[in-house]
Amino acid sequence: MRPSIFIRGLTVWLVLFLSKAVLAETVTEIRVNLGGYPANMPKKALVLSKVELNGEQAILRNSAGLEIRKLSLNQLESAWEPFQYYYQMDFSIVEEAGEYYVELEKSKVKSEPFFIGSYPAWQEDVVSFIRTQRCGFNPLTQEFCHQDDGLSFFGLWSDSTKIDATGGWHDAGDQLKYLITSSNTAARLLMTFQMKPEKFKDQVDAKGLPGGNELPDILDEAKWGLDWILKLHPGPNELYHQVADDRDHRGFKLPHEDNADYGWGANSFRPVYFATGKPQGLAEYKSEATGIANLAGRSAATLALGYQVFISFEGYHDFAHQCMKAAVELYEMGKKQEGFQQGNSFSAPYRYEENTWADDMEWAAAELFKVSKEKQYLDDARHYADLIQAWSWMERDSASHYEMYPYVNMGHYALWQIGKEEDKKKMVDYYEQNLEKILIRAEQNPYGVGHLFIWCSNNLAAAVATQAMLYEEMTGSKKYRKLMMDHMNWLLGLNPWSSSMLTGIPEHADHPVDVHMPFWRILNIPVKGSLVDGPLWSSIHENMLGIELSEPDEYAHLQPKHIKYMDDWMDYSTNEPTLDGSAELLMILTFLNNE
Structure with missing residues (x-):
């Protein structure tokens, strides 16, 4: 490790720790x-x-x-x-x-x-954070990791058959890899570039190391995700959805020094789970599943976006066509197995509990229509939109972990882009119904926010801001600008703790430092640009397993009774940076940088 990096990280930590430590309880x-x-x-x-x-x-x-x-x-x-x-x-x-x-x-x-x-180009910092989550070769450590990913389970081949699932992104402070979140992350990178391509620089190469390669860095990152999705779809009827499980959770470790043992020795083979459309799990906590259309649909949409973007770059035409071919195949797989596949856990009751799928198939059909102009895709998009309608976490007073994921129905936005006037009106009405429900909740608290304080609540706040931004694009109306900014205000420090929820942003103010992340805990390196999980309802926070703070809570004098947030590395439930949560912010940060 370079001493300069250690000293810089330690200095940042000392300054922010001391500034928090001197806080006294105040009246106003x-x-x-x-x-x-x-x-x-x-x-x-x-x-x-x-x-x-x-x-x-x-x-x-x-x-x-x-x-x-x-x-x-x-x-x-x-x-x-x-x-x-x-x-x-x-x-x-x-x-x-x-x-x-x-x-x-x-x-x-x-x-x-x-x-x-105008906001600084913080979207570039978010892309940089996502880059540090790379598996296979990690540009932060400059080390190769997880080269034995992995051995297939529940698939078309005998269990423990070797397949190539190397690459992709680590999900958070752990080193699992999920198609559930990675597909959405890659899609947000691509959509953000489409929105404002001139906003992104070329400062790193394909490996994520300094030096341009005539491809904007956001697309280097998107391609890293697309390459992994293609690996998880090695044949027309094959789709894998997860690498490793919560046996990973053996303390903090650098990716190339992974101590997790899945039965073949530490830092060796890891299981790769096939998307069967049926419940999976090796121990007590089995997932629920009714099909694979959430994964197949969202991956197809992402790959179709990949085609739309990369076909415009010289030298990437073959890659673009590879993406399109896989998108068509995955879409057909989704049509044959409508329903949802969830994440797998082994020894804890926590998993990604996504339970919607029609929005993902709508998204895929709309993106495929953009490229092919085949009427059947437009008809399918309308059909799936009619199935999901306005159903969203925004309609609920509570939800399970990652239920109704992704948190913005991008299928409605994609159908609005290609549809006729009747389609456009319906999509706008669905978005408006959601935002009105958020608005009702927002009017009941002093901060003007209406998202839910469930696990990864910051993702939901970012989703509200993004949906309000898209509504404005779709209608030209500024009706929800205040709602949009109130949720961005919340994420950037206008909250009970006077703390931003993004690491290192803004640079001059309080932001998460003591995060649940190995680069911080082991190397003392703060990584800028990541969104942490965010505040939880106290009723949830008090029942999370294994949380015991490492030091007195510096926000104790500010904590509301009903929600809690801790800047403490031992609190994985409120202070862990996440891959897809950070990607959730890309579009709205780019929009505000432009404004």
């Missing part, structure tokens, strides 16, 4: 979006107080301390403990770019500084 605090506010977006701040602020007034000041505008404090009806009074300040009218802060006139309480103006 101000919350702002630490990442700032795009100029033409809604802008708000909150005052949290344990006493009523009669006659108090707020002032928006620039970085030189000059008064820019007096702000009215509007008391809100709802309040989250430990603060009994919440006041909202709106300064949407201010659009001049620059650094600002809010100050209370009487008490002189100040907010953290923030910027007004």
Whole structure:
């Protein structure tokens, strides 16, 4: 390990730890979006107080301390403990770019500084984080790992038959690999590039090492994911969906030093699970399954997107056609086995519990129609859209882990892109119904957020912001801009803890440091650009297995009773960076960078 990396990581940790350690319990605090506010977006701040602020007034000041505008404090009806009074300040009218802060006139309480103006290119940092999740060759460690992936189970061949499932991405702080999440991650990379191709740089090569290769880095990463999906589909009737299981969880280890033993010795062969459409599992905790259309459909959509993007790059035409051929085959597999396949666990009750599939088949059919113009795909997309309609986690007051995944129905968006006016209206109506349900919940709390505080709640907050952004594209209406920004505000520090939920972002403010990630725990290297799991309802957090904090909670004086967030490496439930959660942010960050 290079000493400079260690020193830099240790310095970041010490500065942020000490800044948190000196926090004392306060009577009044101000919350702002630490990442700032795009100029033409809604802008708000909150005052949290344990006493009523009669006659108090707020002032928006620039970085030189000059008064820019007096702000009215509007008391809100709802309040989250430990603060009994919440006041909202709106300064949407201010659009001049620059650094600002809010100050209370009487008490002189100040907010953290923030910027007004276009967001930096944080989407590039997210892509960089995803790159550090690579399996096979990891550009952060510059080591090869998991070269024996793997041995097939439940498949067309005898159990323990050797297949090639090398490559892909590690899922989070662990080293499992899932088609469930990787397919969505690759798709978001491709869709984000399609949205704003000029926003992405070429600074690394295909291995993820410094040096351009005439392909934007976001596409290097997308191809890494596409290559793995192709490996999991080695024949017309074959699809594998998971490499390894929770026997992986043997403490923190670097990928090339994996100590997990699946029966063939440590750091050796790992199981590769075939998508059968039936429940799977080797021990007590078996998955549920009714088919494979979620995996086959989403993978087909992703591969069709791969064709759309890579056919435009010289030297990648053969690869593009390979993607398209596999997309057609996987789509047909999905039609033959409609239903869902979930993730597998071995020794714990935690798995990805996806239980929808029509949205994925709609997505695949729409993307295939874009390329082929075959009417049957358009008819199929309409059929699957009619099956799923507005059904989403957004319609629910709670949900299981990864139930109704992915968290935005991208099939509706893809059908809107290709459909006739009647199709477009239906897709808009479905999105609007979802967002209205979110809005109802959002109006019941002072932060204006309506996502669920289940495991990986930050993914849901990002999904709301993304769906609101897509709704605006689909309609031209700014009806949900405030809802979009309220969820981005939440993720970027306008929350009870005054902490961003992205590692290293924004650079000048509080963000997750002591994360559940081996690069941090072993190498003391902070990796910028990852979204952590996020706050949990206390009723869930209290019942998570094996959580015992490594040090006193620095946010103890700020914790609401009903939800919890911990910046502690031992809390895998709220503070673990995730592959697909980070990818969930790509489109909205790119949009806000553009604005």
